[in-house]
Amino acid sequence: MKIRVAGKLFITSILLLGFNAAIAQNSANDEADVWAVIEGEWNAAEKGDKKWPDRLLTDDFTGWPNSSPAPRSKSSISMWNKFELDSNTEKMLRHELYPLSIVVHDDVAVAHYLYTSATKLKDGTIEMSNGRYTDVLVRTEDGWKFLSWHGGAGD
DSSP states (O other): HHHHHHHHHHHHHHHHHHHHHHHHHHHHHHHHHHHHHHHHHHHHHHHTTHHHHHHHHOOEEEEETTSSSOOOOHHHHHHHHHHHHHHEEEEEEEEEEEEEEEEEEEEEEEEEEEEEEEETTTTEEEEEEEEEEEEEEETTTTTTEEEEEEEEOOO
16 A cells, blocks of 8 residues: 555656646746847847837837837837938947846746947947846737837946
8 A cells, every 4th residue: 555655656746847847948948938039129120120119019018218208109119210220320230138037927028138239320430338128028929029128228
């Protein structure tokens, strides 16, 4: 009798360990997927992609860049992105991201990171900036998308 109970406990323990390992693996995959979307947004901005907001922001997005006087909607982000690209007021030349933490709870992720970027201004000078962002992403049928963010160059 004791052997059967011990055997059942052993099998249950193995199943639970496997289940926990699967959950940990899914969490790691989610974190990697979230980070890939964040990097993709920065890469699209650097390449001058005018349509990245349409692909990467939820319809109800609202974010507050430090450079903005108020939170911006998806349409506002898209408008200012196109304006900056069309008017050649500035062009991002390079960037580097430094992830600090990503937390995923079900279909919501919060990512904190730092960045450095080099931007060429209209007068030809290059401006270096450092800053931080907190991004909130949600899992959609089309993958992870930005629901909100806050941050920018240091104060």
